[in-house]
Amino acid sequence: MRLTFTLLMLLCVFKMNAQSTSIIRSDVNPEYDSYRFGAYGELLFQQMDYGPNRYAHEDGAPKDNRSVVDLPRLVLEFNYKLRKDIEFVTEIEFEHGGTGAGLELEYEEMGEYEMEVEKAGEVVLEQFFIKKSFSRAFNVKIGHMLVPIGITNARHLPTQFFTTVRPEGEMSMLPLTWHETGISFLGDYRRWSYELQLINGLDANGFSSANWIVDGKQGIFETIKITDPAVVLRVENKRINNLNLGAGFYYGNSTANTAKPEKMKHITGAVSIFNLDFAYQNKRAVIRGNFVYGNISDSEEISKINRSISTNIQYSRTPVAQNAMTYAIEAGYNVFGENSEGEKLIPFVRYDYYNTMQHTAGSVFKDARYKREVFTVGANYFLMENLCLKVDYSSRKIDSGNLNTEHTFGLGLVFNHWFIKK
Amino acid sequence: MRVFNKMLLPILLISMVLVSCSESSTTDPIETKSYDFTLILEQYVDHTIVPTYTEMKDNAKLLLAKVEEFETSGAQADLDAACEYWKSTRAPWEKGEAFLFGPAAYNNLDPLLDSWPLDKNQLDQVLDGNQELSADFVRDGLGAVLRGFHTVEYLLFEEGAARDATKFTLREKQYLSAVSEVLRDDTLKLWALWEGGTSEKSLLDALEIEVGTPYGEEFKKAGNIGSRYLSQSDAVDEILQGMIAIGDEVANGKIADPHNSNNVLEVESWFSWNSLTDFQNNIRSIENSYLGGTTEASRQLSISTFVKEKDPSLDTEIKVLITDAIEAIGAIPAPFRNNLQASQVQGAMDAVNQVKDIIETKVRPLIVN
Numbered sequence: 001m002r003l004t005f006t007l008l009m010l011l012c013v014f015k016m017n018a019q020s021t022s023i024i025r026s027d028v029n030p031e032y033d034s035y036r037f038g039a040y041g042e043l044l045f046q047q048m049d050y051g052p053n054r055y056a057h058e059d060g061a062p063k064d065n066r067s068v069v070d071l072p073r074l075v076l077e078f079n080y081k082l083r084k085d086i087e088f089v090t091e092i093e094f095e096h097g098g099t100g101a102g103l104e105l106e107y108e109e110m111g112e113y114e115m116e117v118e119k120a121g122e123v124v125l126e127q128f129f130i131k132k133s134f135s136r137a138f139n140v141k142i143g144h145m146l147v148p149i150g151i152t153n154a155r156h157l158p159t160q161f162f163t164t165v166r167p168e169g170e171m172s173m174l175p176l177t178w179h180e181t182g183i184s185f186l187g188d189y190r191r192w193s194y195e196l197q198l199i200n201g202l203d204a205n206g207f208s209s210a211n212w213i214v215d216g217k218q219g220i221f222e223t224i225k226i227t228d229p230a231v232v233l234r235v236e237n238k239r240i241n242n243l244n245l246g247a248g249f250y251y252g253n254s255t256a257n258t259a260k261p262e263k264m265k266h267i268t269g270a271v272s273i274f275n276l277d278f279a280y281q282n283k284r285a286v287i288r289g290n291f292v293y294g295n296i297s298d299s300e301e302i303s304k305i306n307r308s309i310s311t312n313i314q315y316s317r318t319p320v321a322q323n324a325m326t327y328a329i330e331a332g333y334n335v336f337g338e339n340s341e342g343e344k345l346i347p348f349v350r351y352d353y354y355n356t357m358q359h360t361a362g363s364v365f366k367d368a369r370y371k372r373e374v375f376t377v378g379a380n381y382f383l384m385e386n387l388c389l390k391v392d393y394s395s396r397k398i399d400s401g402n403l404n405t406e407h408t409f410g411l412g413l414v415f416n417h418w419f420i421k422k
Numbered sequence: 423m424r425v426f427n428k429m430l431l432p433i434l435l436i437s438m439v440l441v442s443c444s445e446s447s448t449t450d451p452i453e454t455k456s457y458d459f460t461l462i463l464e465q466y467v468d469h470t471i472v473p474t475y476t477e478m479k480d481n482a483k484l485l486l487a488k489v490e491e492f493e494t495s496g497a498q499a500d501l502d503a504a505c506e507y508w509k510s511t512r513a514p515w516e517k518g519e520a521f522l523f524g525p526a527a528y529n530n531l532d533p534l535l536d537s538w539p540l541d542k543n544q545l546d547q548v549l550d551g552n553q554e555l556s557a558d559f560v561r562d563g564l565g566a567v568l569r570g571f572h573t574v575e576y577l578l579f580e581e582g583a584a585r586d587a588t589k590f591t592l593r594e595k596q597y598l599s600a601v602s603e604v605l606r607d608d609t610l611k612l613w614a615l616w617e618g619g620t621s622e623k624s625l626l627d628a629l630e631i632e633v634g635t636p637y638g639e640e641f642k643k644a645g646n647i648g649s650r651y652l653s654q655s656d657a658v659d660e661i662l663q664g665m666i667a668i669g670d671e672v673a674n675g676k677i678a679d680p681h682n683s684n685n686v687l688e689v690e691s692w693f694s695w696n697s698l699t700d701f702q703n704n705i706r707s708i709e710n711s712y713l714g715g716t717t718e719a720s721r722q723l724s725i726s727t728f729v730k731e732k733d734p735s736l737d738t739e740i741k742v743l744i745t746d747a748i749e750a751i752g753a754i755p756a757p758f759r760n761n762l763q764a765s766q767v768q769g770a771m772d773a774v775n776q777v778k779d780i781i782e783t784k785v786r787p788l789i790v791n
Contacts, residue, residue, distance in 0.1 A: 055567075056687070058542045209565065304562045307534065311527040318565040363553070363563035367544055403543070 029136050029188055034081050038418035041074035042158050044165065050406040054369070060403025071097045072165070075126060077418075087131040089143075096121035126179050141184040146177055148195055148234040149248045151277035151290040153178050157416045161288070162330050162348040162380055164390045164410030169326030169354030169374070170292060172210070174273070175217040181224060193236040200226035201252035204269040204302050205259065205309055207320035209367060212294065212356040213271060216254060220314060227256035230271075242282045248275040255302070259313070263305055267298035283338065286346065289329040293358075296322055300362035321370075322361040326354035332380065342385030350376040368399040378410075386417040459654040460642070461723045462714065466661060467616070467638040469715040469722075471521055474707075475613035477716075478514035479622075482602075482609040485511050485574075489602040493595045498587040505584040509696060511609070512571055516703035519671075520664045520711045524637045525615035533566040535608050538690050540576050541567040548597070555596040557603040570608070573601050575693045582695030582757055607631075655789050661725065662786050665708045669778030672704045673771045677751075677758075681767050686759045695757035701770075702751050708777060709744045725785070732788055740780055747773040 030036075047067045054061035075093045082088055100119035129143025148154040150170045152161060156177045161167055170176055182199030203225070206215035218224045230252025237245045250273040255264035273294040280287045296302070303319035332348035352374040360366040378392025390412035397405050485507035492500035515535065518526075526532045545568055553559055560569050577598045578584060590598075610622060611631050618636035619626050626633065635648070643649040644657035651657040676697075680688040691697045710716050714724025730737040750773035753766045761767070 055541055055543070056539050058546070060543070300562065307566070308529045308531075311530050311532060317530060317533070319563065363559045365544075365548060365551075365553070365559075365563045365568075368547055369543065 029133070029139070030079065030087075032079070032081070032418075032421050034422045036077075036079050036418050036421040038077045038416075038420075039075060040077070040157050040159075040416035041414065042072045043413040044068075044070045044072055045411040046070075046164070047409045048406065049408075050404060054398070054403065054406075060369070060398055061406055062404070082130075085133045087133070089127055089129050089131060090125070091127040093124045093126045094121070095124060098123055126177060129184075135187070137187040137189040139186050141186065142182075144179055144181045145184055145197070145199075146179050147175075147197065147199065147232055147250070149178060149232065149250050149273055150174050150176075150275050150292045151246065151279070151288065152176055154234065154236075154246060154248070154277070155279075158412075158414035159382075159386060159388055159416045162286075162332055162346070162350060162378065162390070162392070163376055163394070164378070164392050164412035167290070167328055167352060168372075168396075169328050169352040170290070171214075172354050172372075173212040173214065173294065173324040173326055173356050174292065175214050178217065180217075180230075181226075182229070191237060191239045193238075195232075195234045197230075197232040199230055199232060199252075200224050201228040201230040201257050202254040202271055203257045203259075204254040204264060205306055205313075205315050207254075207296065207299075207302060207306065208316040209318040209320065209370060210316070210356060212321065212324040213254075213296070215316060216271075218257060221259065225257040227261065228253040228268075242280055244279045246275075246277045246279075248277075249273070254296075255298075264302070267301050269299075269302055270297040271295070284334045286332045286334070286348075287330070289327070291327040293325045294323065296320060299360070300364050303364050319360070319364045321357035321359060321364065321366065323359040324354075324356045325358040326352065328352040330376075342382060344382045345379060346382070347379040348377070350374075350378075352376070369403060371399055373397040373400075387413075387415045389413055457654075457728065459644075459658055459728070462725060462728060463642050463644060463654065463657055465714040465723050466711065466725075467641050469720045470710045471518070472613075472617050472638060473716045473720070474514045474518045474710070475609070475616055478511055478518070479606070479609040479613040481507060481511040481514070482606040486599075486602045486606045489574075489599050492587070493599045496587055496590070496595075498584070501578065501587045502584045505578050505694070508571075508574055508578055508694070509699075511605070512575075512691070512694075512696060512700070513703055515571065515609075516700045517707045517710060517716070519668045519704050520707035521661070522667075523660050523664055524641070525612055529611065529615065530566070531608055531612050533570075535570045535605070535612075536572070537566045537570055538572050539687060540572045542576075544568055545573065545576070549591070549593050555593060555600050557600045557607070560597075560600045560604045561607070569601050569604050571605065572691070572693075574598065574605055575691060575696075577601070579694040582693075658725065658789050659786065661711055662781055662789065665711050666778050666782050666786075668704050668707060669774055669781070672701050672751075673774035673778060676701060676704075677767060677771050677774070680758075681762050681771070684762055686762070689759045689762070692757070692759040695759070697758040698751055698754055698756050701758075702748050705744060705748045705751065705774065705777065708781075709748075712740065712744065712781075729785060729788065733784075736780075736784055740777070740785070743773070743777045743780060747777045750774070 045067065049063065049065060050061035051064035052061070073093050073095050075091055077091045080088045098119065099121040101117050104116050125144060127145055129141045129145050131139055131141045133139045146153060152167050152170050153174065153176060166176055180199040182197055184195055184197040186195035187193070200218065202213055202216035203218045204216060206217070207213055208215060230250060232248070232250050234246065234248040250271065252271055254269035254271055255261060255267055258264055271294065273292065275290065275292040277290040278288070299320050299322040306315065306317050306320070309315050309317055328351060330348055330350035332346040334344045334346050336345055338344045355371040357366050357370040374394050374396045376392050376394040378390065381389045383389065392410050394408050394410070395405055485504060488500060488504040488507050492504055522532050548564070548568065553563065577594060607629055610625065613619065614622065614626055614631060614633050616636060616638045619633050640649045641651065641657055644651035645654045651660070676690055680686065686692060689697050691700050712724065713721045713726050715721035726737055729740065750766070750770040754770055755761045755764050755766070
């Protein structure tokens with residue numbers, strides 16, 4: 001709470017430099033002259049009526065009553081223009097309040113040195129790149145950057161989706177946020193925006209039943225392999241007023257980035273992902289939709305090899321499906337209109353479908369429990385443009401209702417703000 | 423000055439933002455004591471590990487043969503016999519839980535053989551489905567949760583006895599055969615990876631199991647070129663840590679978890695009511711590791727010999743504690759699932775913890791600094 005308070009104070013102290021929440025991409029050609037410092041973050045309370053393990057019981061998660069509080073993330077952003085045309089961008093994310101580890105001398109254990117994890121969480125460098133601008137239409141980024149696949153990777157700020165947690169369909173099949181290292185070409189041209197990236201690919205050993213390619217994002221080892229690179233293309237169009245249309249495509253092999261690539265020499269593990277999304281926003285209504293479909297070649301052979309990876313590495317080793325799919329739509333209506341402070345109340349509804357085992361190849365068994373649907377109702381109350389209280393209630397249907405339905409009540413406080421901008 | 427001012431803020435901000443993470447290597451250099459462990463390591467591989475895994479794969483073959491007979495005959499007598507073979511395959515597995523390092527870990531064989539709890543929902547989906555229930559399907563199409571000892575156990579047993587043979591569906595029988603075959607393959611692989619597997623070469627070739635240098639050879643050669651163990655004390659410490667790990671798991675997991683939650687579903691091997699035998703065999707795996715052999719007759723040089731040289735009373739104490747722990751588990755009324763709150767449970771946990779503690783606090787310091 002102290003953190004929230006401090007941040008609230010900061011919000012009051014600094015003159016509001018409202019970041020454009022427009023649905024049009026603002027990061028291709030950002031509007032500041034010399035530097036800016038900002039942050040976004042989320043605080044979350046959840047109450048669930050189901051137990052945490054839905055696999056140990058035949059009917060799914062048993063009835064339970066549990067609550068959690070979390071700081072899913074606090075991200076500090078700092079951008080600096082080294083020159084008018086050269087920009088330095090960095091984003092550091094503290095997940096679940098950061099992490100702590102320490103070396104301790106344990107006198108109770110015969111004076112042994114022990115590495116202790118003192119606090120769970122993560123500190124992640126989400127973005128770190130240098131961008132050179134040649135014109136509005138042509139910029140080059142080199143470094144660690146977001147991979148714009150799926151609407152939430154393209155627009156991940158907590159004020160850019162209604163739910164208290166990030167959209168669960170995308171979260172279950174794509175790294176979210178997804179950030180990799182490489183080179184990118186991007187720009188705005190008339191009513192179009194584009195970004196073309198060449199980045200490091202995924203690690204096939206991390207693929208799994210429940211999370212498809214999510215844990216294929218490298219990071220278990222210190223070195224990130226780019227033996228198999230990937231290409232990413234995202235295009236957006238805003239020809240129609242208030243409507244932003246987006247399409248993304250990802251393609252890259254994944255087997256040569258594994259820890260022991262010689263075991264997978266005979267296959268490529270090519271991952272292709274296609275997504276379409278739209279966001280419509282006028283003074284009153286907001287409607288957003290998203291569709292993601294992915295394919296992995298050689299998924300049967302990958303499942304077979306992953307099964308025997310050393311227990312000492314934290315992969316899940318479960319069979320991976322050839323195809324995963326999610327789609328979602330959400331609609332909200334600003335009931336009172338907007339006053340000058342940006343205060344508004346938006347009740348919303350949302351529907352998510354996702355299946356991380358949409359289709360399996362060969363003998364890989366398609367477990368019906370990975371087919372989920374989530375219905376959510378809730379409201380976003382914006383105290384000001386960049387500070388929002390969220391409340392929602394969701395109902396998760398598993399395997400078309402064959403397993404116990406899971407209900408979650410969520411409360412969130414989110415903000416997103418450039419504190420200093422020059 | 424202006425430049426300085428202009429730079430100051432960014433510099434401050436960067437220093438605010440950047441969090442430095444330092445990493446340092448924490449591995450203690452393990453001092454190689456002058457003691458020569460060569461014969462002890464040889465004894466351990468040849469008379470503890472290899473005989474345990476040989477017994478397991480031999481019995482797994484008998485189990486498979488009997489299950490296949492049952493698939494054709496449907497006879498209760500075949501099913502009853504298969505249940506006995508399950509138990510005789512299970513016993514060496516549990517007696518091997520003190521050495522789940524090396525091949526069992528590197529090839530993920532522990533989860534593949536012994537995942538618990540059983541995923542009944544997915545098993546029902548498979549049994550209700552229409553896939554051909556072959557060993558290939560179980561091996562390649564399913565995850566670790568639908569194979570191994572407990573899946574076979576669930577299909578064979580009910581309430582601690584063989585199921586009613588007339589109640590088997592055709593697909594259950596097919597699945598039982600398939601999953602028993604995969605169990606045989608996995609036990610064979612584990613044995614071969616330690617032993618070398620020359621006597622089963624044709625079967626290993628047919629299953630495309632590559633063995634390479636047997637792990638047992640590498641283990642015996644600890645401290646020499648060609649072994650991943652940099653010193654003999656590294657290898658001995660691996661044995662001790664295996665003993666400590668299973669002691670901890672039995673006392674503070676396998677017995678403590680269901681005792682604390684009072685949930686029968688957390689009791690391992692409860693379909694067969696074999697839980698207490700499992701736990702006792704786990705302590706025997708500590709005993710066999712410590713005494714260097716699976717039978718009285720085969721025991722010669724061992725960690726016990728080494729400890730005895732350093733401190734004879736410590737050696738006697740360890741032997742007594744091991745025997746006590748096996749007895750204390752045996753004192754819990756069977757089946758464990760119906761007696762989670764029996765008064766003897768705490769005593770068993772304490773006795774096992776004592777074994778674990780003495781190895782951790784008294785024996786390990788003799789080997790590692």
